Amino acid sequence: xxxxxxxGGKGTRISSVASDIPKPMIKVDGVPVLEREIECLRTxxxxxxxxxxxxxxKIIMDYFGDGTKISPITGKTFGVKIEYFFEEQxxxxxxxxxxxKDKLTEDFLLLNADAIFDVDFNRFVxxxxxxxxxxxxxxxxxxxxxxxxxxxxxxxxxxxxxxxKEDDRTGYYKNRVNAGLHIISPKLLDIDIKTPQxxxxxxxxxxLAGTGKMFAYDSPEYIKDMGTPDxxxxxxxxxxxxxxxxxxxxxxxxxxxxxxxxxxxxxxxxLTKEEDFELIxxxxxxxxxxxxxxxxxxxxxxxxxxxxGEVTISELDNIHNKMETLLGNEGAYIDAIYYCPHHPDxxxxxxxxxxxxxxxxxxxxxxxxxxxxxxxxxxxSKSWMIGDSENDILAGKNAGCKTVLLSSKQESYNEDLKKSxxxxxxxxxxxx
Numbered sequence: 305x306x307x308x309x310x311x312g313g314k315g316t317r318i319s320s321v322a323s324d325i326p327k328p329m330i331k332v333d334g335v336p337v338l339e340r341e342i343e344c345l346r347t348x349x350x351x352x353x354x355x356x357x358x359x360x361x362k363i364i365m366d367y368f369g370d371g372t373k374i375s376p377i378t379g380k381t382f383g384v385k386i387e388y389f390f391e392e393q394x395x396x397x398x399x400x401x402x403x404x405k406d407k408l409t410e411d412f413l414l415l416n417a418d419a420i421f422d423v424d425f426n427r428f429v430x431x432x433x434x435x436x437x438x439x440x441x442x443x444x445x446x447x448x449x450x451x452x453x454x455x456x457x458x459x460x461x462x463x464x465x466x467x468x469k470e471d472d473r474t475g476y477y478k479n480r481v482n483a484g485l486h487i488i489s490p491k492l493l494d495i496d497i498k499t500p501q502x503x504x505x506x507x508x509x510x511x512l513a514g515t516g517k518m519f520a521y522d523s524p525e526y527i528k529d530m531g532t533p534d535x536x537x538x539x540x541x542x543x544x545x546x547x548x549x550x551x552x553x554x555x556x557x558x559x560x561x562x563x564x565x566x567x568x569x570x571x572x573x574x575l576t577k578e579e580d581f582e583l584i585x586x587x588x589x590x591x592x593x594x595x596x597x598x599x600x601x602x603x604x605x606x607x608x609x610x611x612x613g614e615v616t617i618s619e620l621d622n623i624h625n626k627m628e629t630l631l632g633n634e635g636a637y638i639d640a641i642y643y644c645p646h647h648p649d650x651x652x653x654x655x656x657x658x659x660x661x662x663x664x665x666x667x668x669x670x671x672x673x674x675x676x677x678x679x680x681x682x683x684x685s686k687s688w689m690i691g692d693s694e695n696d697i698l699a700g701k702n703a704g705c706k707t708v709l710l711s712s713k714q715e716s717y718n719e720d721l722k723k724s725x726x727x728x729x730x731x732x733x734x735x736x
Contacts, residue, residue, distance in 0.1 A: 305429065306408065307350050308401065311338060311417035312358035312391055326360040328417035329367065330536070333543040335377050337530070338364065338417050342371075342384055345413075348425045351384040354407060355417070356400040358391035365390075396501030398508055405493040414504075416484040420539045421527040423485070424553045431521045432487040435461065439492065439509060439518040442485035444527060445628075445637035447595065452481035453505060455520050456513075463518040466510040476578070476625035479632045480520065483527040524600055524639040524680065526551035550598055556683040559639075560594050560733065561673055561700065563691030564605035567710055567726060568627065571692075574608075576615050578623045583630055590727035591636040597735050599687070600639040600680065604672040604699070608647035613654030617645070640680065642672040667691075668698030673705065690729050708733070 311328045328338035342353070353371065357364050367373075371386035387407070389400050401408070411432070413425070423442070432440040441463065443455045454477055456465035466482075467473055482505070497507055512518040526548045530536040542548050549555070565571050568591075570582045594601040603624075609615040615623075624641055631637060646663040647655075665671030677684050689700025692710040697717040700707040708729040709719040716722065723729040 305350060305411065305413060306352045306354060307345055307413040307415065308404075308408070309338070309341065309353060309355045309415050309417045310397055310400070311355050311364055312361065312397075312400070324360075325363055326357070329363055330530070332420055332530070332536075332540055336367070337420060338368075339375060339377065339382075340420065341415065341417065342368070342382060344422055345425065346383050350413065350425060353384050353386045354389065354404060355386055356389045356391065356404075358394065361388075361390055364388075394501055396499075396503050398502040398504035399500075401504075402493055402497070402502065405490060408490040408493065411487055411489050414486040414488050416529075418531065419484055419527055419529050420543065420548060421483075421485065421525070422548050422552045423523065423525040423527065427553060428485070428521055428523075429487065432519070435519040437462075437517050437519045438489040439512060440487045441509070441518065441520045442483045442527070443480045443520045443522050444483050444524060445479040445632075445639060446481050446528075447592075447632075447635045447637060449477070449479045449481055449629075449632040449637075454478075455480050455482055457520045461519045461521070462516055463513050463520050466505070466513040468505060468510065476622065476629040478621075478625050479628040479637050480522060484529065485527065523553065524551065524557075525553055547598055553681050555681070556686075557600055557680055558598060559600040559602050559676065559680070559682045559687040560730070561602050561604050561676070561687065561689045561705065562591075562638075562726075563667075563689075563693070563696045564603050564627075566692040567690060567696075568603070574612075574614065575623065576609055576619070578619070578626045581623050581626050583627070584726070586725055586727045588631055588634040588636045590725075590730045591631060591638070592634075593727070593730045595637060597730075599733075600682070601637070602676050602680075603638055603641045603643075604667070604676070604689075605641075605643045606667050606695070607643045607645055608666075610645035611647035611656050611659035612652045613656055640676060642676055644672060667695040668702060670699050670703035673699060673703035677703070688733055690726065 329336045365388055368382055368386055371382045371384035374381055389404050391400055451469055454467040455463055457463050528539050530539045568587050570584055572580055591601055644665040646659050646661055646666050648662050650660045684704040687705045689705045690708040694717045697707045697709055697719045707719045708721045712724045721732055
């Protein structure tokens, strides 16, 4: 599969870091960003590259050549084949694709050259092939969803809405943003766009939302736009401490599993309305600590209100969207949410009979944690379960995790630690 890397941006927001070189050549922990991208691709078999350049593009072309040159940093060959397209006039971030479309005869990877990432591209490609759409977007949660493009999908990953930065965002939303990695069918380049500059998101991809032809591949792997100086310095720190490489899903992950009611939000019995959802004081800071660590933050919650017919799945999604929005507004995020909709006892008015079953996912059983482990390659023996009830502790132990009970009372369920609130619990867990 060919890979097109868009390396023509000027990087005006990060010019204080380096203004005399193209943004993709800014070094992260001593190595240019673009070189790190190429190495990630090469090690996974993606060696056929087209790089689009413009501003100071000759610096990129001289450095990498045709891909057979020796890196002055590592002393090793780049090990890829590189072609270039030089934009003489600004074409927008997608205009070059139409100029090189004769070279794009099959589905291709499309990446930005100014992001640090380390992801399992073969896993991404397999998802794309399974879904069979024209486009697959790589999405993930991030710490600033309020100024990122939000992707709204259905339960099958079909993109229903695309909210750009300037779109009105009323209500609450799932924190899933476009990460700037795409797999695209060349059929998409058959459309006729007359404007001299072409915007990838607004003119090509966003119109596909709601057509059933575009999918989102969601992953907690490390991808960070280093478009501002603050983000650039954070990327450097993450690379030095090994966080970037460790998040690749080829590697075993470590997770902190979180109960929801009484752990993240104030306990109000069976929560059925989004307006009743209220974060516990200090929870946002606690979850930010998880995000900054090497652990994934994953919510696992029993939701028998679905089986009881008191809440629809759509209404539960709205409650979780409120949780993600409130957290995102303060720079925190959840990597994944798993819920059990079942309840074993029958006899409630309006109940959903097919959900009135003995299942494997309802805590204290460990099904939700096991599914997360399978989905995200998690090492449960190095992970933690935090909750405020015996069922949470038992679920964690049944899955092979260490456990923290949130309580200021005397009860004990053989948990590994007991703390009075989530922030104290996170601070007590050894960092990766």
